[in-house]
Amino acid sequence: MVWLRRTTHYLFIVVVAVNSTLPTINAGDYIFYSDWAWTSFVVFSISQSTMLVVGAIYYMLFTGVPGTATYYATIMTIYTWVAKGAWFALGYPYDFVVTPVWIPSAMLLDLTYWATRRNKHAAIIIGGTLVGLSLPIFNMINLLLVRDPLEMAFKYPRPTLPPYMTPIEPQVGKFYNSPVALGSGAGAVLSVPIAALGAKLNTWTYRWMA
Numbered sequence: 001m002v003w004l005r006r007t008t009h010y011l012f013i014v015v016v017a018v019n020s021t022l023p024t025i026n027a028g029d030y031i032f033y034s035d036w037a038w039t040s041f042v043v044f045s046i047s048q049s050t051m052l053v054v055g056a057i058y059y060m061l062f063t064g065v066p067g068t069a070t071y072y073a074t075i076m077t078i079y080t081w082v083a084k085g086a087w088f089a090l091g092y093p094y095d096f097v098v099t100p101v102w103i104p105s106a107m108l109l110d111l112t113y114w115a116t117r118r119n120k121h122a123a124i125i126i127g128g129t130l131v132g133l134s135l136p137i138f139n140m141i142n143l144l145l146v147r148d149p150l151e152m153a154f155k156y157p158r159p160t161l162p163p164y165m166t167p168i169e170p171q172v173g174k175f176y177n178s179p180v181a182l183g184s185g186a187g188a189v190l191s192v193p194i195a196a197l198g199a200k201l202n203t204w205t206y207r208w209m210a
Helices: 002-031 037-063 068-089 103-115 120-144 149-155 179-208
Strands: none
Touching: 037 068, 037 103, 037 120, 037 179, 068 103, 103 120, 120 179
């Protein structure tokens, strides 16, 4: 049954990685965080932190080799860049979909696993916290490098959205004075239990396939 167990593992990895890229496209388009300003930034930061950590820790504990979380984040990044090419083929600018910066946060998870001598619980608690804390920071830097996302949001409205969901001028700072701090704080708290879920899924898979 070894082949069945390994197939299940790899299928899970592919499914999670693909689904991690889909919210990037559906919730982001070009305007990643800009449709509803910092509200979107906070919500998207949390979702990306949790999606990254659940797949990355699953993959890392499956192999037992530090570095595989970074490899997993690289897979997610490549998928998203391929999807960007599909949007480009439809006539949108190539950076219409902003690719999140997953890799540095995954590297922190790998470093935690390596520094604690492959301690699963340290990876869950410390690594999960570091992923949640760091991803919003890296993504804000990423967003600052994109040329005027609001202008592009109005120039290239999403073709699949109903009129009442078209981009509106956001009230920046009205709700959140520090979206990075809020996203990092919430992400750090939520990424730990989600990392534990990823680790538990690894155990469950072995039991199911035994």
